Amino acid sequence: MRFKASPIDGDTYPVFFATAPFVSRLRFDYDAPPDDVWSVISGPRMWSWLPTVWGCRYPDGETPGPGTVRDFQMYLDRWLIYAQHERILHWDKGSRIVYTATDATLPFFGSWCEEYSIESLDAGRRTRLNWTLAVRPRYLGRLPAQWVATLLKPAFRFELGALPRELPMR
Incomplete structure (x- = not known):
């Protein structure tokens, strides 16, 4: 069973990132080249470095975009099992991906949008990842969503800190 989300439009996601009630932004530097980090954040093993995540499945034979x-x-x-369909809104191969949830197996999120952008550091020997998550939750009662974002930031930091487990060995 899937619960319909309220997907963000490809033209309006910058406004959503600025106005959503729940916004979390993190920056991480990795000792890996940008192409290696890009292959993790855009590939089928996205978030699979976490114990309970299986990753993302792209349609067979389709080039992501x-x-x-x-x-x-x-x-x-x-x-x-939690699953959500994610529609890619922006794709700059090798540097930036933005996507929104279109539906999910649990009804928590009304609107969900994420952005991952990477920058080359130290002549391509290291990479900076900038991650933004913006959510308009369905159910949060009277609790301000930004308080929840602040409370969850250490968990997000821990999760993105484990990304190197998926990087190629050098």
């Missing part, structure tokens, strides 16, 4: 819908999946418990 704006309009592509991929399936993200994670295992939460013996009886619960």
Whole structure:
């Protein structure tokens, strides 16, 4: 069963990043070339360095780009699998990806949008990843969403800090 999300439009995601009630921004530097980091954040193993995440599935034979819908999946418990369809809004191969959720197996998120951009550092020997997550939750009661974003920031930092587990050995 899937719950319909309120996807963000390809032209309006910059406004959503500026106005969403829940916004988290992180910056990470990795001791790896930009192409290696890009292959992780744009590939089928995205987030799979975490114990419960299976990664993303792209449509067979399709080159990812704006309009592509991929399936993200994670295992939460013996009886619960979380999955969401993600439509790519922006794709600059090697440097930037933006996507929005179109539906999910749990009804938590009304609107969800993420951006990953990478910068080359030290003549291509290192990479800086800038990550932004913006959400308009469906259910949060009276709790201000930005408080939740602040509380979750250490968890997001931990999660992105584990990305090197997927990088090629050099």
